[in-house]
Amino acid sequence: DTGVSQNPRHKITKRGQNVTFRCDPISEHNRLYWYRQTLGQGPEFLTYFQNEAQLEKSRLLSDRFSAERPKGSFSTLEIQRTEQGDSAMYLCASSLSGGLVEQYFGPGTRLTVT
Amino acid sequence: GDSVTQMEGPVTLSEEAFLTINCTYTATGYPSLFWYVQYPGEGLQLLLKATKADDKGSNKGFEATYRKETTSFHLEKGSVQVSDSAVYFCALTVSGGATNKLIFGTGTLLAVQP
Numbered sequence: 001d002t003g004v005s006q007n008p009r010h011k012i013t014k015r016g017q018n019v020t021f022r023c024d025p026i027s028e029h030n031r032l033y034w035y036r037q038t039l040g041q042g043p044e045f046l047t048y049f050q051n052e053a054q055l056e057k058s059r060l061l062s063d064r065f066s067a068e069r070p071k072g073s074f075s076t077l078e079i080q081r082t083e084q085g086d087s088a089m090y091l092c093a094s095s096l097s098g099g100l101v102e103q104y105f106g107p108g109t110r111l112t113v114t
Numbered sequence: 115g116d117s118v119t120q121m122e123g124p125v126t127l128s129e130e131a132f133l134t135i136n137c138t139y140t141a142t143g144y145p146s147l148f149w150y151v152q153y154p155g156e157g158l159q160l161l162l163k164a165t166k167a168d169d170k171g172s173n174k175g176f177e178a179t180y181r182k183e184t185t186s187f188h189l190e191k192g193s194v195q196v197s198d199s200a201v202y203f204c205a206l207t208v209s210g211g212a213t214n215k216l217i218f219g220t221g222t223l224l225a226v227q228p
Contacts, residue, residue, distance in 0.1 A: 003157075031214075033216075040221075042221050055212065056215070095214070100207070107155075107156065
């Protein structure tokens with residue numbers, strides 16, 4: 001078990017471009033979360049998957065954001081027409097189901113929109 | 115809505131000093147409480163947790179007690195080490211919720227000097 005991995009670790013893009021991030025959760029974990037962390041703030045919840053089903057989306061997730069988790073394994077987060085305000089660290093976490101279980105976080109993808 | 119407030123940093127201490135990082139919360143339901151730690155260049159790690167009033171979470175010499183009457187979950191350590199230098203996040207999740215999404219405070223940077 002290598003933990004939660006995220007790729008790329010860093011992404012610099014120009015305003016208006018599309019970007020896609022990938023998260024590979026711990027293999028037996030069926031819950032997957034995306035959070036966003038801006039400088040000086042704590043992580044904020046974006047969206048949640050139970051297996052392949054996206055069950056909750058935050059109001060922070062505008063129409064330019066889309067997340068998928070095909071086959072309930074890895075997940076992707078795509079941002080279309082990036083804006084400077086999208087610059088942040090995007091964190092992925094995974095957990096088992098059932099009760100209050102620990103979420104394991106990946107190292108994050110740092111996005112800079114110029 | 116649910117929220118977490120924690121003391122602003124940075125907190126700068128000498129090695130072997132006593133540490134307190136204050137955390138208070140607001141929750142509509144009955145929350146579970148957590149402290150996460152983020153070491154430089156690494157992902158968030160769960161440090162300790164408490165799931166009901168008067169529970170004490172502990173790990174690596176750190177402790178925090180769930181105080182329902184004061185809606186607090188202050189982090190303490192009797193003797194800090196240089197290796198404890200990190201950002202500490204207080205967080206909650208509302209038990210019984212469908213997603214177990216975490217709500218974080220803004221984080222407190224701890225710098226321990228030798």
